[in-house]
Amino acid sequence: MTAVASAAQHASAREARASYRSGVVAPTSGVAHGLVQANLIAVPEDWAFDMLLFAQRNPKPCPVLEVVEAGSFEPRLAPGADLRTDIPAYRVWRDGELAEEVADATAAWAEQPLVAFLIGCSFTFEAGLADAGIPIRHQELGRNVPMYRTNRDCAPAGRLSGELVVSMRPIPADRVADAVTISGRFPAVHGAPVHVGEPAALGIDLDHPDFGDAPEVRDGEVPVFWACGVTPQAAIMASRPPFAITHAPGHMMLLDVPDAAYAA
Amino acid sequence: MTAVASAAQHASAREARASYRSGVVAPTSGVAHGLVQANLIAVPEDWAFDMLLFAQRNPKPCPVLEVVEAGSFEPRLAPGADLRTDIPAYRVWRDGELAEEVADATAAWAEQPLVAFLIGCSFTFEAGLADAGIPIRHQELGRNVPMYRTNRDCAPAGRLSGELVVSMRPIPADRVADAVTISGRFPAVHGAPVHVGEPAALGIDLDHPDFGDAPEVRDGEVPVFWACGVTPQAAIMASRPPFAITHAPGHMMLLDVPDAAYAA
Structure with missing residues (x-):
């Protein structure tokens, strides 16, 4: 560093x-x-x-x-x-x-x-997204980022297991590739998204996050999902x-x- | 993967x-x-x-x-x-x-x-070096790679501490940059060198490795040092x-x- x-x-x-x-x-x-x-x-x-x-x-x-x-x-x-x-x-x-x-x-x-x-x-790579002109909706709205427990299991370790938790940001379709590239430069802070679009495939109902505030996804935007550091809290629950x-x-x-x- | x-x-x-x-x-x-x-x-x-x-x-x-x-x-x-x-x-x-x-x-x-x-x-990135035409001396000679305990301390953890151990490969001076670039692509297997040339600055006597076989460094070659997975053995000793x-x-x-x- x-x-x-x-x-x-x-x-x-x-x-x-x-x-x-x-x-x-x-x-x-x-x-x-x-x-x-x-x-x-x-x-x-x-x-x-x-x-x-x-x-x-x-x-x-x-x-x-x-x-x-x-x-x-x-x-x-x-x-x-x-x-x-x-x-x-x-x-x-x-x-x-x-x-x-x-x-x-x-x-x-x-x-x-x-x-x-x-x-x-x-939140670390949000600065990079914002610097590239990609809107950060939950910041614009003064809300907390929406987070969801998914249907994907983490690899267990000893007594700990649980589902992957993701955060979601709505990204304009023509900026999704940029969001992937920019966040991918930060592997130590979750890196590139784990899933782009198709929330149902992750077992997610977009309007009902498990943590944080409900999102606002506008026309022309795609929900993009990043692995989230709240995942250990899901492991605690499980x-x-x-x-x-x-x-x-x-x-x-x-x-x-x-x-x-x-x-x- | x-x-x-x-x-x-x-x-x-x-x-x-x-x-x-x-x-x-x-x-x-x-x-x-x-x-x-x-x-x-x-x-x-x-x-x-x-x-x-x-x-x-x-x-x-x-x-x-x-x-x-x-x-x-x-x-x-x-x-x-x-x-x-x-x-x-x-x-x-x-x-x-x-x-x-x-x-x-x-x-x-x-x-x-x-x-x-x-x-x-x-050894993982040696394949990449060899594929790029960089000679792997210890393989040519049918010897074990030379490894050295250095004068650099690792970050301690609980009861474990010890010096950094490095492996050494002699690299032609005009291929050192390539060796850095190629090995740097593999951060999960030690990545780029920790030190290039100047073995004395690491507290190393090149002719007397602590593990493996003595090296043969030829004219026009630079000793290049990579972090080595024998480091935990130095921590065991310490x-x-x-x-x-x-x-x-x-x-x-x-x-x-x-x-x-x-x-x-």
């Missing part, structure tokens, strides 16, 4: 994290433009190998950017940040059920040692580890690394 | 594995041309997370192709093969010391459940897990996957 973020970019990420730490809850799509955002999944130590192996076997939905070992809360990719407070919204899971959604995970994280995984997020903490979908951990660091 | 191996390639890999299973011991560079070869590192279950995390943090020397969980010995990437017998030579490690080198690891593997990691090998089984350097696990499957 040779690319370096600008001072202004660092400041925008730090300011956003500070606002989330102080209680602001909002989706992060478009925030700190040009810096990488990450999904969070934190599991008990005796589930950490299964989680890392699940990610290794499912690199498209689960590209691991960093593993923060139990006892530490400060990512190398965001020095000075605190994983327990600097994400706008968290989900606490007990036995595979969503137990609560909180703006501060300090109390939940104190229950037991957790290994935290930061996983690449498609596999029922005793405890886990994740980000709330669309509410990501902002890192200090520029998107360009992950361009292939 | 969409590339598919030919029937002749499959047959050559299967025949070679059968010969190793029956006791033949020989380096595998150049064997089953066009198919992927892999390093092996198998560790006790309670070291598996550290090993997988070490690989995740050091992807250049330790690109994980497959993890075979305890109790299984058949890689998905080589159906019908047996990890305990189908590698030409194994090393058995006790408390970080090389205890023995064997042609059959069945007895050693029976001592306790082990998780096996198959890690990409630079970190002293109670038990491990690896391949013997240069004596790899032949898989049924074509090199092209790992071209970026």
Whole structure:
């Protein structure tokens, strides 16, 4: 990684994290433009190998950017940040059920040692799409990106299994190829789409996302689906580890690394 | 991975594995041309997370192709093969010391459940170099590739740490750029070189490799260094897990996957 973020970019990420730490809850799509955002999944130590192996076997939905070992809360990719407070919204899971959604995970994280995984997020390549003049509908509408559980199984790993989750962006038909090419340059943040058009083939009802907000697909646009870092949350629901903490979908951990660091 | 191996390639890999299973011991560079070869590192279950995390943090020397969980010995990437017998030579490690080198690891593997990691090998891109007319000196001489422990530390993970190990190929000065470009197309099998020329800067004495055979660098050639999948063996020596089984350097696990499957 040779690319370096600008001072202004660092400041925008730090300011956003500070606002989330102080209680602001909002989706992060478009925030700190040009810096990488990450999904969070934190599991008990005796589930950490299964989680890392699940990610290794499912690199498209689960590209691991960093593993923060139990006892530490400060990512190398965001020095000075605190994983327990600097994400706008968290989900606490007990036995595979969503137990609560909180703006501060300090109390939940104190229950037991957790290994935290930061996983690449498609918001990273949205900057590239926007820079190429491709509209990002959910940003235009001030909504969260729609995400769907699909009928495709991930490769299981130990006790973890579950369906692939995808995010969807409606893309004008004459820009689909560009969207594929641009996102394909970022294999560490989900890369090229897994599916273009034909939502029914993925078992998806477009109007009813499982996470995020409903989409608005206009005439001349094609729904394009990217592997999504919420996939580990589907694995939690399916596999029922005793405890886990994740980000709330669309509410990501902002890192200090520029998107360009992950361009292939 | 969409590339598919030919029937002749499959047959050559299967025949070679059968010969190793029956006791033949020989380096595998150049064997089953066009198919992927892999390093092996198998560790006790309670070291598996550290090993997988070490690989995740050091992807250049330790690109994980497959993890075979305890109790299984058949890689998905080589159906019908047996990890305990189908590698030409194994090393058995006790408390970080090389205890023995064997042609059959069945007895050693029976001592306790082990998780096996198959890690990409630079022999994979040698086919690409040879196809481009770049000479592979150790193949010409019928020797094992020279490998060196360097003065560069890997990123530690849990209880595992150690130096980066590199393999070296002498490349004609006018083909170094081609060698960089060709190997750079294979990030899952170490990718582009980590160092070109100036072995002393890596703390290396060219004539005295730590693994494999001494090289022959001719006038007009530059020593080129690639990250090497023997790096986990250096980590074993430095970190002293109670038990491990690896391949013997240069004596790899032949898989049924074509090199092209790992071209970026």
